[in-house]
Structures are given as structure tokens and as C-alpha cells.
Amino acid sequence: MGESQTTVAVICKALSESIATGAFSAEGRLPSERALSDHFSTTRITLREALGQLEAQGLIYREVRRGWFVSPPRIVYNPLQRSHFHAMAKDQGRDAQTEVIDAKYCVASETVCQKLLLPSGSEVICIRRLRYIDKRPVLYVEHYLNPLYFQGILDADLTTSLTDLYAARYDIHYGRVRFDMVPTLLSEQASRALRVASGSPALFITRTNRDQHDRVIDCDLEYWRYDALHIDVEVN
The missing domain is CATH 1.10.10.10 (Winged helix-like DNA-binding domain superfamily/Winged helix DNA-binding domain)
Incomplete structure (x- = not known):
């Protein structure tokens, strides 16, 4: 040496x-x-x-x-538990905050259209948010919603849980969900939001959600700081 x-x-x-x-x-x-x-x-x-x-x-x-x-302790994330971000943090004695970067209608990418089972070039609702644990930004997420099910949602308080908002305003509850997880490097946009150098490592989770009627309602593209997350799953 x-x-x-x-x-x-x-x-x-x-x-x-x-x-x-x-x-x-x-x-x-x-x-x-x-x-x-x-x-x-x-x-x-x-x-x-x-x-x-x-x-x-x-x-x-x-x-x-x-x-x-x-680095503070990692947040423990079990994809099989249907808990939302704020509840997950609270259960672990941590403080969560959500900041809305922007929210608007946009033409979805080919990948998002396929996830939502929509024709190419479809217009969807796009909500981009930055999520904090104990005042530290740990998650940059892009939510893509099928507008058929969420009319008027852009007028709502989008700093709160979308899970709770879906239930209260639209009587929509999550059913089946599909997760894809891959290690990746942060995009320029995600790096800027998370205040780290461009190209820093991240865990990229794509989550496609169905409702209680088995309709595909939205998909989330989540970029987690790799040092902020602990995936913990127990299967019976």
C-alpha cells in the first residue's frame, strides 16, 4: 500500500x-x-x-x-406496504415535507404512455415534487396521472399525500402496483433539485398504480438519493 x-x-x-x-x-x-x-x-x-x-x-x-x-439514518422503505411518504416518515420518527416544483398538463413520453396504457402522444397530468426527510431533500419524483380520473386536481394542495387526495376527492384507492427498481445516475434536473453533483448515483424506482377497479391510474418516476434509502421487504 x-x-x-x-x-x-x-x-x-x-x-x-x-x-x-x-x-x-x-x-x-x-x-x-x-x-x-x-x-x-x-x-x-x-x-x-x-x-x-x-x-x-x-x-x-x-x-x-x-x-x-x-448522513442521517436511512429511511426504511417497504414497497409492499401501502403507506404514503409522510406516514412512512412519521412512523419512523422522522419529519417529512413535500415541495411542488410544478404541476401541469403535458404530452407524455412514449414510455409513460405505455405504462399508463394510453395511445402515443397522449396528454397527461404531470406533477413534479421534491420530498424532504428532516429538511434534507432525498426524493425527486415525477407523477404522471391519467386525466380521465383526476379532473380539477391541479387546483388541490399538492404538497399533501396524493394517496389521501385520491381517496377524499375522487373515491379512488390504490389496488395492484408494479415496481421496477434500477440503480442509475441522477439526471441534471434531479441533481439540481436534490442539490448534488450531476451524475451522482441514485436508485430509480418506477411505480405503476392501479385502483380498486384495476384501472391504471398513474405512474411515478422516483429518483432517490442512494444514501437515503433502505429497501426492506419481508414476504410470507
């Missing part, structure tokens, strides 16, 4: 121990890269290699123009 690799290992071990003992500020911000380089008497390149390894382990994360932070 070369000298720089020895230094990387030493930095990783020291920072891991500091994180474990809660040595950093209340908001979990690490000292600046310059301060850390000085502290470990190393170059910025070697330091960044160590920080990159800790980031890959999910121990720390970087926000563009804000610096490095200790």
Missing part, C-alpha cells in the same frame, strides 16, 4: 470514529476541505479520495456549494 493510500485509510478511520462519536456540529457539517487537509497534513487530492470512500459507504454526503455533511 502506497503512502497516499495509507493516508486515505487513516483519514477514513479517523473521520468514521468522529462521526460515530457525534463529534461534528448539530447539523452534521464537516469542517471545510481546506481545514481537513491542514488537520491531516495532506493534499486536497488525497483528502477527496478519503471523502469519496466515506461517501460511497453512505457515511457522508456532499451538497453543491455547501460542503460535506454526516
